[in-house]
Amino acid sequence: MAEWTLFEVFVRSKHGLNHxxxxxxxxxxxxMALENxxxxxxxxxxxxxxxxxxxxxxxxxxxxEKEPFFDPADDKVYRHASFYKLPPEVDQM
Amino acid sequence: xxxxxxxxxxxxxKSLDEMxxxxxxxxxxxxxxxxxxxxxxxxxxxxxxxxxQISQHAHSEIVGMLPEGNWLTRAPSLKRxxxxxAKIQDEAGHGLYLYSxxxxxGADRDDEIDKLHRGEVKFSSIFTYPTLTWxxxxxxxxxxxxxxxxxxxxxxxxSYGPYARAMIRVCKEESFHQRQGYEILxxxxxxxxxxxxxxxxxxxxxxxxxxxxxxxxxxxxxxxSAQSMAWKIKRxxxxxxxxxxxxxxxxxxxxxxxTAPDPDLKWNEETGHYDFGEIQWQEFFDVLKGHSPCxxxxxxxxxxxxxxxxxxxxxxxxxxxxxxxxxx
Numbered sequence: 246m247a248e249w250t251l252f253e254v255f256v257r258s259k260h261g262l263n264h265x266x267x268x269x270x271x272x273x274x275x276x277m278a279l280e281n282x283x284x285x286x287x288x289x290x291x292x293x294x295x296x297x298x299x300x301x302x303x304x305x306x307x308x309x310e311k312e313p314f315f316d317p318a319d320d321k322v323y324r325h326a327s328f329y330k331l332p333p334e335v336d337q338m
Numbered sequence: 339x340x341x342x343x344x345x346x347x348x349x350x351x352k353s354l355d356e357m358x359x360x361x362x363x364x365x366x367x368x369x370x371x372x373x374x375x376x377x378x379x380x381x382x383x384x385x386x387x388x389x390x391q392i393s394q395h396a397h398s399e400i401v402g403m404l405p406e407g408n409w410l411t412r413a414p415s416l417k418r419x420x421x422x423x424a425k426i427q428d429e430a431g432h433g434l435y436l437y438s439x440x441x442x443x444g445a446d447r448d449d450e451i452d453k454l455h456r457g458e459v460k461f462s463s464i465f466t467y468p469t470l471t472w473x474x475x476x477x478x479x480x481x482x483x484x485x486x487x488x489x490x491x492x493x494x495x496x497s498y499g500p501y502a503r504a505m506i507r508v509c510k511e512e513s514f515h516q517r518q519g520y521e522i523l524x525x526x527x528x529x530x531x532x533x534x535x536x537x538x539x540x541x542x543x544x545x546x547x548x549x550x551x552x553x554x555x556x557x558x559x560x561x562x563s564a565q566s567m568a569w570k571i572k573r574x575x576x577x578x579x580x581x582x583x584x585x586x587x588x589x590x591x592x593x594x595x596x597t598a599p600d601p602d603l604k605w606n607e608e609t610g611h612y613d614f615g616e617i618q619w620q621e622f623f624d625v626l627k628g629h630s631p632c633x634x635x636x637x638x639x640x641x642x643x644x645x646x647x648x649x650x651x652x653x654x655x656x657x658x659x660x661x662x663x664x665x666x
Contacts, residue, residue, distance in 0.1 A: 248655055251441075268504075269438045271447075273651075274658035285431050288424075289511075305377075 250299055252278040254286055257294035264296050272297075340398035340462045340486055341391040342554045343626070347383045348565035368570050373499035376442040384569050388498055389443050390459070391571065393450040396436035398462035401636050403429045405469040406478065414472060421518050422475060428515065432508045439500040455641045463622055464552050466630035473526060473534075473541035479519015481542075481549040481587070487512045488583040489553065492573035501571075520590065527594050542591070543599045550614070551622045553580040584612050 249271040255264035267286050272278035278297040286292065306314050322328045331338055354362050360379050367374065374380055403426045410426070413419040437447050453459045464482050469475070490512065493505040523541075526534045553576045557563035566572035574582075588605075591598060602615035625633065 248651070268435060269441075270434070273654035274661060277654060277658070284427075285434055288427070288431065 249273050250278070251301070252282070252297040253300050253303060254278075254282040255296040255298070256282075256286055256292035258292055260293055264294065269300060270297070275299075340402075340489065340552075341394040342460065342462060342552070344387060344391040344394065344562060344566065346387045346562045346565040346569075348562060351564055351568055365568075368497045368568075371497075371570075373502065374497050375499045383565070384571075385443050387566065387569070387571065388501065389440055389445045389450075392436050392440040392443075392501055393445065393453075394460055394462075396433045396440060397451075397454045397459065398465060399429050399433035399436060401461040401465045401640060402482075404636050404639055405465055405467070405632075406475060408469050409472060409475050412472070413475070418522070425479070425515050425518060428511045432504075432511070435504040435507055436501075439498075439504045442500045451640075451644065455637060455644075457628065457637065460626060461636075462552060463625040463630070464548050465636060466625050466633040467544065467548055468631050470544075471537050471541060473523065473537040474545070476519045476522030476526065476538065477541035477545040479515050479517075480523060480590070481519075481545050482552070483512055483515040483519060484587060485549045485552045485583050487516060488579050488586075492579075495570075495573060497570035520594075523594055523596075527596070538594070539596050542596050546598050546600065547617065547621075550580055550584070550617055551619075553577075553583070555619055555622070581611055584614060588612050 250273070251269055251271055252275070253269050254267050256267050257264045270278055270281040270285055272281050275297060279295055282295050282297055287295065318324075352361070354365060357365060361381055364374070364378075364380055364384075367378075374384075406422060406426050406429075410419060410422055413422050437450075440450065441447060450459070454461065464485075469478070487509065490505050490509050494502055494509055496502040496505065523538050526538050530538070555576065557576045563572065563575065588598070588603070600615045602613060604613055606613045624630070628634065
């Protein structure tokens, strides 16, 4: 397998939904990766569309969840609807 | 279990106070049921244990195709051939999900497969037994996949994310395997000749004890089990899982109209469980040591498959290179 490329596989399970990561396959090229992914991840009609992406092409946020990378979002509660209190008379908004 | 006697390298459990800050943070996450993901820090022992367990599990899925492949061309009807083919293809898929999960830990698939071929890592003891009759396909689906399900359901909650997610997919597919196995036996018992019915009983006689052995010996005194439990790789003791399997299987056995090769098997009103006879563990240890009917043959078949398939992989790479050159 070492001579083959590792591809990450994404499946769209239904029309209107996002593609979702499901796993990976090894293949000699992208066409073969698609065929392998079909055999491995959609044997029971789990998808209507498949993406394969060479794993080496993915840039990921690294490290532990304690990384400060996501910190900027932590102190901005005013970005959530629940931060804004409405008088009972207004009810739902 | 598809992974048996996995060495954790543990000499005993550490308390939180004895751990390094990193280890403690890791253990607290595990205790809080937060999944460990590939890029998170993890103790070396945890990583090695998972690689051992997942590779053994993956090898078992792949080797497990062989005893069933033996019956593909001889299955009694086109329907049975298609069903068996679909089941075997699932096993290949399960092996691949698991190898992928293993690779997220930094293990190399080729290396791990080499280790299997050199006899340095094991596959499940159950796949070293021969499949002598068509009823064996039924007994394997029902008993062996049944035991595997009991084992794999708790693994869906394993602390390591990629392994747990692979298990969710595997468990979804396994229930078809168990049902198709039971249906094979049920059909033979309902519509078969006396000879075919005897075949069912014979298959059960041969696979009964080996299926119970799949869960591994009692883990009361095993430091490996205690460590795996603390890391939440393992959720239940081997004896608990074996009992769970037995309790759900005996009524199905009775419905078939068959018996178990165990004179001590009986319902215990007090405990609410079935009592059963003593398991002959020597056979299990002998099998793990390689003294088994088909152990050597299975590995040789796997090795041949890889060696004789080399030209196919080479051709695929040559074709891909050529396509790339043409496009450039």
